[in-house]
Amino acid sequence: MADAFWDALAPSEEFDRDDEAVNRALRWRVIESHLAGVETVLDIGGGTGAFSIPLAQRGYRVTHVDGSRAMLERAAARATEAGVTTLELVEASALDLTRFADRSFDLVLNLDGAISFSGRTARPW
Ligand SMILES: C[S@@+](CC[C@H](N)C(=O)[O-])C[C@H]1O[C@@H](n2cnc3c(N)ncnc32)[C@H](O)[C@@H]1O
Incomplete structure (x- = not known):
């Protein structure tokens, strides 16, 4: 499920522009507030792993x-650099998560994109 729009953004995904660092810090704050008792996490639209990799590092x-192969490739490279071997990367659309059984995860993240950008567009998803 290639997505040229997101594929093109993958190389710059890690660079925080303008208020992005604040935005990311606030997202971390929300995540941290929901981690009690959590063992399994589904990160929908995980991008290049800004949250999935540190969470995997923490056990x-x-x-x-993610629907973008370029984002997933970058996430895989960054996970390797970080020494993370447990992260499961899945190329899929946020619009069809039926491959996962109901209640498979303790916590589901959907941060900055995957649903809000899933509206009717020229893209195939
Ligand atoms: C702006 S990035 C956000 C990445 C990360 N969640 C974060 O908060 O930093 C949005 C990500 O959502 C993915 N995405 C957007 N729409 C999607 C969809 N319908 N299905 C799967 N992934 C999608 C894009 O490929 C991209 O990697």
Whole structure:
């Protein structure tokens, strides 16, 4: 499920522009507030792994779903650099998560994109 729009953004995904660092810090704050008792995490639209990789490093079992192969390739490279071997990367659309059984995850993240950008567009998803 290639997506040229997101594929093109993958190389710059790690660079925080303008208020992005604040935005990312606030997202971390929300995540941290929901981690009590959590073992498994589904990160929908995980991008290049800004949250999935640190969470996997901390011992959570993380499944990272994204529709952009370029984002996933970058996430895989960054996970390797970080010494993370447990991150499960899945190429899939946020619009069809039926491959996962109901209640498979303790915590589901959908941060900055995957649903809000899933509206009717020229893209195939
Ligand atoms: C702006 S990035 C956000 C990445 C990360 N969640 C974060 O908060 O930093 C949005 C990500 O969502 C993915 N995405 C957007 N729409 C999607 C969809 N319908 N299905 C799967 N992934 C999608 C894009 O490929 C991209 O990697």
